Amino acid sequence: MRWALIVLLVAAVFAIPDAAPCLAHGKPSADISRGPDVVDTGDGADVSDSGSTTSDVAPTSPISDVSATDISDIAAAGGASDVGLAVLDLRTGVTVSSQGDKPFYSASLSKLILAVDAVRRPLSDGDVALIDRALSVSDDNAMDVLWTRFDGMGAIGRVATAAGLTGTHAPEDPSQWGEVVITANDMVRLYDYILNSSQLSSAQRDAVVGALSKAPATAADGFDQAFGLLGVTGVYAKQGWMYYLPADVYLHSAGVLDDRYAVAVLTTNPTGSWTTARDSINAVSTAVLAKLGVKG
Numbered sequence: 127m128r129w130a131l132i133v134l135l136v137a138a139v140f141a142i143p144d145a146a147p148c149l150a151h152g153k154p155s156a157d158i159s160r161g162p163d164v165v166d167t168g169d170g171a172d173v174s175d176s177g178s179t180t181s182d183v184a185p186t187s188p189i190s191d192v193s194a195t196d197i198s199d200i201a202a203a204g205g206a207s208d209v210g211l212a213v214l215d216l217r218t219g220v221t222v223s224s225q226g227d228k229p230f231y232s233a234s235l236s237k238l239i240l241a242v243d244a245v246r247r248p249l250s251d252g253d254v255a256l257i258d259r260a261l262s263v264s265d266d267n268a269m270d271v272l273w274t275r276f277d278g279m280g281a282i283g284r285v286a287t288a289a290g291l292t293g294t295h296a297p298e299d300p301s302q303w304g305e306v307v308i309t310a311n312d313m314v315r316l317y318d319y320i321l322n323s324s325q326l327s328s329a330q331r332d333a334v335v336g337a338l339s340k341a342p343a344t345a346a347d348g349f350d351q352a353f354g355l356l357g358v359t360g361v362y363a364k365q366g367w368m369y370y371l372p373a374d375v376y377l378h379s380a381g382v383l384d385d386r387y388a389v390a391v392l393t394t395n396p397t398g399s400w401t402t403a404r405d406s407i408n409a410v411s412t413a414v415l416a417k418l419g420v421k422g
Contacts (some may be wrong), residue, residue, distance in 0.1 A: 181221070189215055189222055189387075192417060197224045200413040207406040210392035212310035213414065216318060217386060226311035227293050230392045233366030233376045234264045235313065236306035237280070238334070239294070240272055242283035242320060245330040254333065262336035264365060265346040273303050282306055289319035304368050313390035315381040337363040338381070352413045353404050354379025354391055358420070373398035377407045383420050 149164040192213070201209040201224035210230055212223040232239075237260040256272050259265040272278070282296040291312040297305035320326065320334055343352040355363040356379060363381025370376060373396055380390040391410050397404035403416055 140309065157276045187257050189213060189220055189286075189418065192222045194222075196417065197222045197258055200224065200410060200417060203409040204393055204406040205399060205409070205412045207393040207395040207403065207410075209406075209410055210310035210390070211315045211410065211414070212388075212390045213418070214314035214318060214388040215386065216321060216388055218380070219318075221311070221314065227309050228392075229307045229309055230378070230394065231304060231368065231370070231376060232308045233304050233368035233378055234266075235308055235364055235366040235380055236271070236278075236303045237261060237264065237269050238338075238380070239285050239306065239308075239316065240269070240276060240278055240281050240303070241334055241337075242289075242316070242326075243285050244272060244276045245333050246326070247276070253416060257333065258337045261334065261364060262341045263344075263346040263355070264349075264351060266340075267346070269303060278303055285316070285319075286312075288325060289316050289323070291315055304344060304366075308392070310327055310380075310392050312389040313392070314388035317380070317388035320325040321388075329413060333379055335362060341365070354382045354407045355383070355389060358383070358411075358415065360384045369398075373405035377403045379407060381412060383415070383418065387418060387420075389414055 159274045197213075199209065201211045208225075208228075210223075210225045210228045212226040214221045214222060241257050241261055244253065249257075253272075253275070256265075256268040259268040260272060272402070277422060281302050282294065285291065286294045289312075291308075293307070293309035294312045295307050297303065297307070299305060310353075320331060341351065341356060341363070343357065347353045349367055351365040351367070354365065354377065355367055356362050361381050361383050363379055366376065366378035368376040375395045375398060376393070377395070378392045379388075380388075380392075382388050389411075391407055393403065393407045393410070395406055397403070
């Protein structure tokens with residue numbers, strides 16, 4: 127039985143067109159909408175049940191003309207992909223989103239959450255190097271060490287509490303950090319916390335932003351992470367990718383544009399094709415850039 131399962135998993139991964147190294151999970155998709163590990167603090171967007179909103183849009187914000195229809199149209203550029211999208215003006219606090227509170231498995235975006243918790247503690251040079259690798263080249267081995275060393279299960283809740291993340295919670299399986307549950311709204315709130323919270327020192331902030339800013343096109347596992355927001359001039363971002371059996375491809379991109387906008391594009395594509403999923407998240411990201419007037 128054990129060998130049959132191994133053969134099945136290997137066959138499933140290598141049968142995928144244009145497959146690349148990634149996290150592969152063999153169990154069926156679980157219910158990931160059980161809610162946050164923390165009490166809702168009331169921060170962020172007022173997201174309606176329809177999944178597309180514009181919240182508290184002030185006339186002084188450069189995104190004041192982004193309507194609910196606009197943001198829904200941008201998300202629709204993802205085609206068959208399920209898209210969670212949020213844009214936050216870091217100067218005014220204005221947020222627009224489409225399915226901004228929809229839960230997604232984090233894939234490697236959980237590395238950013240853990241890093242925010244870790245940098246608030248005393249760190250050795252080795253710890254700093256691990257955080258740098260986890261955020262820049264998205265090194266899974268580095269994350270494995272950090273997850274154990276810095277109490278990953280507890281770290282998710284601690285950061286959620288500190289940053290007011292209302293839809294983020296630790297995974298059901300403590301060994302699967304790629305199954306931390308996140309939302310697009312929470313990811314832009316997290317960047318707001320990183321950049322603007324008095325709870326982080328400038329050195330702690332710089333450690334996170336500095337590592338993100340030097341992310342190369344090729345990740346530690348050989349995956350091409352130059353999709354979505356990454357690679358655009360004036361952008362730093364954390365990328366995530368994961369294949370989830372039977373055929374769900376997760377591609378996420380969450381970062382900061384022009385030191386002004388925090389953007390999170392979370393996608394799940396049901397085709398099993400990395401190329402299709404990549405085209406989808408690139409289309410959404412391009413539409414966001416165009417709407418914000420940011421040149422790629």
